Amino acid sequence: MIEIEHLTKRYGETIVVDDVSLRVEEGTIAVVVGTSGAGKSTLLRMINRLVEPSSGRVLIDGRDTLSIPEDELRHRIGYVIQAYGLFPHRTVSQNIATVPRLLGWDRKKIAARVDELLDLFQLDPGEFAGKFPHELSGGQQQRVGVARALAAKPAVLLMDEPFGALDPVIRSKAQDDLLAIQRRLGATIVLVTHDMNEAFHLGDRIAVMDQARLLQYAAPAELLTHPAEPFVEQLTGTAERPFRLLSLTRVKEALEPGDAEGEALVLSTTLHDALARLIALGKDALPVIDASGKAVGRITVERILAHGRLPA
Amino acid sequence: MSSLRPHLSLDRLGSVIAVLIGVALFASPFVVYRANRIVAGEGRMLTAALPPAGALGIILTGIGVALCAALLRNPLPRLAAAILGLATVVPIVGWSATFVTPLGNTFARVSPGLGFWLLALAFALLAADALTRLRLGPWVRLAAIAVAAGAIALLLLSGAWNDLSLLKEYANRADSFWQEARQHVWLAFGSMAASCLVGLPLGILAYRVRRLRAAILQILNIVQTVPSIALFGILIAPLGYLATHVPLAAALGIRGIGAAPAFIALFLYSLLPVVANTITGLNQVPAAVTDAARGMGLSPRQRLWQVELPLALPVILAGIRIALVQNIGLATVAALIGGGGFGTFVFQGIGQTAIDLVLLGTLPTVALSFATAIVFDAIIDLTRRGPT
Numbered sequence: 001m002i003e004i005e006h007l008t009k010r011y012g013e014t015i016v017v018d019d020v021s022l023r024v025e026e027g028t029i030a031v032v033v034g035t036s037g038a039g040k041s042t043l044l045r046m047i048n049r050l051v052e053p054s055s056g057r058v059l060i061d062g063r064d065t066l067s068i069p070e071d072e073l074r075h076r077i078g079y080v081i082q083a084y085g086l087f088p089h090r091t092v093s094q095n096i097a098t099v100p101r102l103l104g105w106d107r108k109k110i111a112a113r114v115d116e117l118l119d120l121f122q123l124d125p126g127e128f129a130g131k132f133p134h135e136l137s138g139g140q141q142q143r144v145g146v147a148r149a150l151a152a153k154p155a156v157l158l159m160d161e162p163f164g165a166l167d168p169v170i171r172s173k174a175q176d177d178l179l180a181i182q183r184r185l186g187a188t189i190v191l192v193t194h195d196m197n198e199a200f201h202l203g204d205r206i207a208v209m210d211q212a213r214l215l216q217y218a219a220p221a222e223l224l225t226h227p228a229e230p231f232v233e234q235l236t237g238t239a240e241r242p243f244r245l246l247s248l249t250r251v252k253e254a255l256e257p258g259d260a261e262g263e264a265l266v267l268s269t270t271l272h273d274a275l276a277r278l279i280a281l282g283k284d285a286l287p288v289i290d291a292s293g294k295a296v297g298r299i300t301v302e303r304i305l306a307h308g309r310l311p312a
Numbered sequence: 313m314s315s316l317r318p319h320l321s322l323d324r325l326g327s328v329i330a331v332l333i334g335v336a337l338f339a340s341p342f343v344v345y346r347a348n349r350i351v352a353g354e355g356r357m358l359t360a361a362l363p364p365a366g367a368l369g370i371i372l373t374g375i376g377v378a379l380c381a382a383l384l385r386n387p388l389p390r391l392a393a394a395i396l397g398l399a400t401v402v403p404i405v406g407w408s409a410t411f412v413t414p415l416g417n418t419f420a421r422v423s424p425g426l427g428f429w430l431l432a433l434a435f436a437l438l439a440a441d442a443l444t445r446l447r448l449g450p451w452v453r454l455a456a457i458a459v460a461a462g463a464i465a466l467l468l469l470s471g472a473w474n475d476l477s478l479l480k481e482y483a484n485r486a487d488s489f490w491q492e493a494r495q496h497v498w499l500a501f502g503s504m505a506a507s508c509l510v511g512l513p514l515g516i517l518a519y520r521v522r523r524l525r526a527a528i529l530q531i532l533n534i535v536q537t538v539p540s541i542a543l544f545g546i547l548i549a550p551l552g553y554l555a556t557h558v559p560l561a562a563a564l565g566i567r568g569i570g571a572a573p574a575f576i577a578l579f580l581y582s583l584l585p586v587v588a589n590t591i592t593g594l595n596q597v598p599a600a601v602t603d604a605a606r607g608m609g610l611s612p613r614q615r616l617w618q619v620e621l622p623l624a625l626p627v628i629l630a631g632i633r634i635a636l637v638q639n640i641g642l643a644t645v646a647a648l649i650g651g652g653g654f655g656t657f658v659f660q661g662i663g664q665t666a667i668d669l670v671l672l673g674t675l676p677t678v679a680l681s682f683a684t685a686i687v688f689d690a691i692i693d694l695t696r697r698g699p700t
Contacts, residue, residue, distance in 0.1 A: 048607060050603075050606055071610070071611050073609070074606075074607060074608060074609030075608070075609040079604065079607030079608060081600060081603060081607070082600075083600030084600065084604070085600035085601045085602075085603055085604025085605070086604070087601060087604075087605075087619060088598075088601070088623065089622050089623055098610075099608050099609065102609060102610065149608075158607075
């Protein structure tokens with residue numbers, strides 16, 4: 001768990017981060033969004049003390065980060081940046097082994113960990129362990145960057161625009177992979193982005209920042225239904241909001257009893273995708289089945305639209 | 313349709329080389345004969361410089377190489393032709409010296425003439441061009457320089473050149489030659505080592521402490537603009553003072569003239585390239601890499617040794633290479649203030665108008681610079697590839 005308390009950063013007269021407090025629960029993803037220059041990265045970099053706060057403090061699992069020596073603190077926190085920052089003179093496996101080596105793990109344990117991570121990120125150890133970063137594609141470099149950050153099993157992972165340099169197709173795959181790995185490892189992640197879709201896709205909670213201030217920190221749906229300020233509404237895309245809301249809701253929550261003709265939808269489908277099918281097939285209703293294929297009810301256009309309605 | 317017409321395409325550089333070879337073969341003296349080491353010489357054309365078989369051999373080789381240079385595009389046969397040319401002409405000029413020198417005359421001097429030099433130049437140009445086009449890897453280049461050095465050593469040891477004036481000058485001064493060679497190497501490489509010892513930490517300091525950077529570079533830039541002779545001169549006064557007033561300095565061999573001021577001047581000259589390239593090298597380490605290194609908890613010292621210096625190494629080595637080659641040349645001037653080195657022969661030779669003696673000092677200096685540059689370039693390439 002990360003607790004950020006009244007964190008402020010000033011450079012002379014300029015305030016870059018202004019009295020921000022928020023709390024990231026164990027095993028969840030908090031996404032920090034905002035326009036460039038909003039102070040997102042500075043906030044992130046104060047968590048591992050790459051930037052020293054002017055005032056306020058950060059607690060990780062209840063311990064004030066100021067009470068831990070800088071280097072030791074960073075060994076325990078994974079850090080991923082947009083440009084990855086892979087060491088060009090070291091191989092993939094040497095890059096991944098960076099922090100375990102600093103921690104003095106024995107050779108066997110490091111080798112086993114490197115292979116485990118390469119497998120986890122779908123990079124064949126036989127092929128990739130000995131390669132140098134310049135021999136990798138952008139997507140592979142990104143995966144190695146995340147693998148390197150996870151090498152010493154940190155409880156916390158900080159990611160600064162980790163997908164910013166990827167093209168859209170690879171990006172959404174990388175986001176899905178990250179979600180899967182996070183669910184599996186149960187890591188606590190703070191991720192900075194300016195891409196709203198990414199924020200809604202990944203965030204258990206989203207922090208919206210503007211001009212050094214934290215405007216709202218809430219679950220994605222709440223951000224859409226109850227934006228704290230006009231800027232939040234604007235940032236989430238005024239016209240897009242109903243659709244985003246539908247993307248966050250599953251068929252399960254709009255299910256009604258009864259039957260319908262046509263191709264069945266699965267309970268875990270998002271309302272966004274369900275509506276898309278209904279429109280495409282020109283239907284008002286479709287049957288719904290559960291994961292085992294048993295019919296459980298139906299979904300209607302009317303119910304879906306009701307879920308996309310925003311409070312006045 | 314001119315493109316369909318069969319035609320011979322001439323290589324541009326090759327044509328120039330072919331013309332050079334032509335001039336060398338038919339319009340220039342192959343060797344110069346002098347009755348003694350300081351009088352003016354008279355040129356001997358190929359036919360007068362060698363027995364008919366030798367002259368014919370050189371003419372045929374020369375024409376063959378000229379044709380290869382002008383007509384062939386593939387660098388490999390061009391390189392082979394150039395090497396064949398050099399391997400023919402270079403030993404034969406020694407034979408020519410033996411042939412031209414009257415039997416039993418120890419005063420007469422025979423030195424390579426314009427024709428020989430033009431041929432050597434043409435072949436060397438052809439070889440250099442072919443080598444550039446072949447883009448050889450660093451290991452092959454290191455092997456090539458080793459083979460070339462071995463071939464030259466073999467030629468000198470075989471005695472094939474013993475009747476050439478250059479080798480006669482050498483024979484008269486064999487002891488002092490090697491002593492001056494050691495001195496030259498000591499001046500050039502020793503001062504370089506000293507300036508690495510000082511320059512690397514200074515460069516790292518200037519990189520870390522931004523405010524010092526401009527000041528340090530400014531001072532070194534000013535040092536660099538002082539002409540070498542002037543710098544040697546400037547150092548004479550303070551070192552002389554030191555020697556007379558500090559017994560330890562005198563005991564260490566520090567004097568107003570001699571090797572000490574030369575060593576210090578060369579040290580000062582080589583400081584700028586080392587410091588400047590250290591700063592540049594460290595500066596061009598990508599910001600993302602240093603940021604990631606900090607973020608992963610590498611201490612400043614670990615960042616320096618594990619990330620920044622390895623990545624800056626090729627640029628730092630390039631600085632050392634520049635300084636070293638410059639030092640090897642500049643060390644010649646040390647002789648003027650009694651510092652020794654190959655310059656001793658150059659200045660003695662100028663004093664006696666004995667051009668062979670000048671060459672005895674010049675040729676080893678050039679060869680040393682050349683070999684150093686090639687070896688360093690190869691090492692730089694090797695460090696660029698990253699450890700394997």
